[in-house]
Amino acid sequence: MNASDDQLEEIVSNSMLDEATGASCFKAFFINTLQTNSAWLPGNFSIRPGSLQSLRKAGLSGYILSAIWKQTGYWAKMGNHNHTAKNERGEMASFGFSYRYVCGWDTGISFTQFLRTHHSRTYFCINYPCLAFDRFKSYLQHNPKLAYREFFLDALAADDSLDVWQTNIGKRREMLLGHERKYEGEHFDFNTAPRELHRLSRDWHILGQDCRDLLAQLDFLLAMYTKYMAILPEAGWEVEKSSNTDESLAVYRSMCDNLERWTAVYKDRTNLRINLLFHLANQRESRTNTEIASSTAIVAEQTQRDSASMITIAAVTMFFLPGTFVSAILSTTFFDYSDNGLHVSNKWWILLAATLPLTILVFGIWLSWRYFRIKKRNQEVQTGAENHKQVRDWKKKPSAVSNFRGR
Incomplete structure (x- = not known):
């Protein structure tokens, strides 16, 4: 709608005069709301108070206006509406209908209202499809x-x-x-x-x-x-x-x-x-x-x-271990081989005094490490079992299950 408030008021007033004289007339108001930036809801339009007053004077239905500014949004669609009015003598005064539709996902919401009186036909087309509007103008130019x-x-x-x-x-x-x-x-x-x-x-x-x-x-x-x-x-x-x-x-x-x-x-x-x-x-x-x-x-x-393979290597190692052990002992300076035979030093006890404590120390460190490792593993297993038991007991409680389902 490119007309100013004064132009729109003049158009509406002239059409009402023509209708009063009994002349047949056709009016169509095309209102585009897609370019507005002031409306709070997509598809709504912001219209000047003067223009709105003129449109209402021409017969624009408040039913459409209430549907346009409805706060529930797009999903609450306006229902199709048909209205027939009669005068005091019971004769038909007007026939009209209005409906809402969508012509594509990127064209906004469209509304159409038709109002027929004895000598006039009036259309209010909000967001009328552009291609259909071009076709309408082309048809009117020819006929x-x-x-x-x-x-x-x-x-x-x-x-x-x-x-x-x-x-x-x-x-x-x-x-x-x-x-x-x-x-x-x-x-x-x-x-x-x-x-x-x-x-x-x-x-x-x-x-x-x-x-x-x-x-x-x-x-x-x-x-x-x-x-x-x-x-x-x-x-x-x-x-x-x-x-x-x-x-x-x-x-x-x-x-x-x-x-x-x-x-x-x-x-x-x-x-x-x-x-x-x-x-x-x-x-x-x-x-x-x-x-x-x-x-x-x-x-x-x-x-x-x-x-x-490792078992084989271990078996071979065990096979040679006694001989290696005896050879290592006898190769020390505590033992001497001469032509007169085997001689043992009087300090042979130093070998035992050094070897036995070191052997005990090594085995002690290994056993301590193994003990703490097994203890830590048992604590982890026990903690997991206790948690599993708590979850199982919680599931068995009716109040807990019912409260969970209620959420």
Whole structure:
């Protein structure tokens, strides 16, 4: 909406004068809220008080305004609304409806309100799809009477929304087919593929909901068109019957139903792919564990060979140990071999006095180290057993279990 407050007030006042004179008129207010930076909620708009007063004077519903500034956010969607007013004589005074929709993930939330009186048709289009708006202007340049075609703006917006969701589904379909072309486990990147498939599955869930929303919107428009074409001629109001917009809406509904079903199929196929990755990862892990077990068996076999070799070396050492011991003793200076025979020195006791204490000291150090090592190991085992017992006793207490589940 590029008009100033004064221009907008003038447009609204002139249209009301035309309606008072009984002249047939068509009005459409296109309000773009995507460029605002002052609103606190995405999709809301900040509008000047003067412009808002003029729009309210032209018939903008407070129901839409309350939905736009609702604090619960995007998930609390505005319901479709139909209102019919009568005058004091019980005659129809106005017929209107409003609904909310989304035309793509990057276009914000859109609202449309239609208000019909005896001689005027008024549209309030908030965040109307850009391509649909360009098409609408192009159609009016060739044939201005198309503005009076019933539900023409609604059908253009539905068609553009359908194209956007088809494009989004098509992009993710190509991503899914790219994953499905990889059949062999070695072609998978197990670090990125699960995350990509998870995001794809999430997108399918959101796209399915968006398709269901569009389907509900088309059902509402079809119901409104049927009601509109039934009660307005009965009230003596003029309606445009040269074209059947409900046929176009029915085609869009069929296409949207097809998109919803394909979205469900693609979501299931994505989940199947995730399951395949899970099983392939388990198989790869099993092969890795098998290879580790084989390597462990080889290491154990080599260790066994080394142990056998050590036993052989120990046996040979024990075989030569007595002779080595006797040779070492007799090779000292305490023993002397001469032609007269073996002579033992009177200081032979020095050998025993030096050897025996050193031997006892070495064995004492080794036994002390072994004792402290075994004691430390027993303390660790006892501590682990006590902790395990405490955890087991805690699990057996009903109060502890119930308190845990209550959280």
